[in-house]
Amino acid sequence: MPARKPSMTVPYRCTECGWTTLKWVGRCGECQQWGTVVEAAEQTGITRAVAAVAPGASRAARPITAIDTQDAPRRTSGVGEFDRVLGGGVVPGAAILLSGEPGVGKSTLLLEVAAQSARAGRRVLYASAEESTAQVRLRAERTGALHDELYLAAETDLATILGHIDDVQPELLIVDSVQTVSSALSDGAAGQPSQVREVASTLIRVAKERSLPVIIVGHVTKDGSIAGPRILEHLVDVVCQFEGDRQTSLRFVRALKNRFGPTDEVGCFDMTGAGIAEVPDPSALFLGHGDPVPGTCVTIALEGRRALPVEVQALTIDTTAPNPRRVVNGVDSARVAMVLAVLERRAHVKVSDKDVYVSTVGGVRLVEPAADLAIAIAVANAVRDHTISHRTVAIGELTLTGEIRPVTQSAQRAGEASRLGYHTVLDASSRSIDRALRDLQTRRRADPRDAPDF
Known part of the structure; x- marks a missing residue:
């Protein structure tokens, strides 16, 4: 006696996402929408018409090495x-x-x-x-x-x-x-x-x-x-x-x-x-114009394959409030808070009694750790009322120990900085934020042209 064929059950289908089920439910199990599961026809007239159309002439499979890309x-x-x-x-x-x-x-x-x-x-x-x-x-x-x-x-x-x-x-x-x-x-x-x-x-x-x-x-x-x-x-x-x-x-x-x-x-x-x-060449969009002023520093950010110079600006104001303000624009507030803590603890730059404002030029947003060093230098110079050379860029990630770590594609960033005329690159070779700030001070004293305020 031949085996009995199982009966075909018409499924239910969600009109929103196409999810199917063998029994009706009030809520779709895929898109979670209510009242969208309805009984699906076994085959609509349109589907039958499409299925009745004979397939077009098939193309023979060819070795991949025989495919000519000149065709496209x-x-x-x-x-x-x-x-x-x-x-x-x-x-x-x-x-x-x-x-x-x-x-x-x-x-x-x-x-x-x-x-x-x-x-x-x-x-x-x-x-x-x-x-x-x-x-x-x-x-x-x-x-x-x-x-x-x-x-x-x-x-x-x-x-x-x-x-x-x-x-x-x-x-x-x-x-x-x-x-x-x-x-x-x-x-x-x-x-x-x-x-x-x-x-x-x-x-x-x-x-x-x-x-x-x-x-x-x-x-x-x-x-x-x-x-x-x-x-x-x-x-x-x-x-x-x-x-x-x-x-x-x-x-x-x-x-x-x-x-x-x-x-x-x-x-x-x-x-x-x-x-x-x-x-x-969007470089000019992210840089300030005019003479160097205290509280600015340029970093090289990556947007895809593009290395873009971005100016970070910082401003500090003395305050007696128990909770100083921390206002940021274009940078991650959590990273700025970490950089401020490292500055005070590891580089002896007192910011706990100051309102701190940090922003980027041009509306660009910096989300990568490579901007840590530029933020730290901008804030430190704002506190000390120092400027750095407009030919200097800072590229590096700052750790909680004050160490400056190398960042991804540092060679590409340094190459772009050199192409744009930046002569000095502050990076992981400075080892620590304290040493980087001391090196900057040494450069200012050795070359007064780089720092008109000294």
Whole structure:
């Protein structure tokens, strides 16, 4: 007697994230949403229609050594800093996800990329699901991004966008944004995980089939992560994050994932009234101008592969308050508190009776330990009313024992300092913060030109 086949049970599926279960539950076990688990049809008419389509002609597998990379040359986007992050340009068929906080300038950056690509003779389709074509046109007029090869479409339906791709035949597709486009093949409203997954996977499939590079804008949540299902980051080839404080004009683009290049490159931009401008050499943005004053010191920070000089400024004021103020901007308050403790205990620089203010120039944020030595020297000079040479930089991590430890990529930092004209580099060779401060005092006495106040 033949074995009895198990009965097929129609599962239940979450309309938010696609999670399935054999029995109904009120709360999804994956995304924890209430009331989103519904009975899934065994096979919808759309699914049957897709399954009935005969597969296309298959391609024979070839040895990897026989693959010619000349078939997929990189194309410049026309924006050098963006190309830098991508690894040298846009790869045909690449799916690029650009995320960032609202108002940081994602649409402005991509409109500039679209305009530069159009000026290079490549047809671009910019599909905006968040703005009307008139609104995009107004921004293009303000930023000088008008060109006949730049096509606009204000659509929220994925099928309509695919129709525009057939009509325009672009060489670059920009979709702004994936959370505001919906597909009829998926349940739920635009922005829900199932919709985001369906829209992204369809756009990526079209990109691969046509060797059409597509740049997709993604929103971020309150904690800074990309909104939507995690699979979105796995589907795309490149994940870029657009960062910047809206109180300043400086913007950074970082590659969090890149299948075609490094992930430690950073692109620098400046938001202006006329749009977004590249900053190939951002050194001047993070340095003060004028003669040296007490309480300043320059360090070399790393932003990806870039070594940037950043000026640290400190100000101290005598106080009789039982709890002196510690105000910081652009640096980690916990590290500043540690540096102050080390200064007082190991270098005999009394700061317990003073309000201390520490800040960076240009709105840049220093989070790496390599800035410890510069912070310590700036505070010590503020207390003693000393200046140091404008040709001196400090690079080193400070320990609780007062020891100065070497930092990562110190040779690259020192090389950048030398290229920018800094003659003296204070680093781990000074051994301790006490010795470093004494060496500075010795240099001031030996070369009065380095310290006009002595």
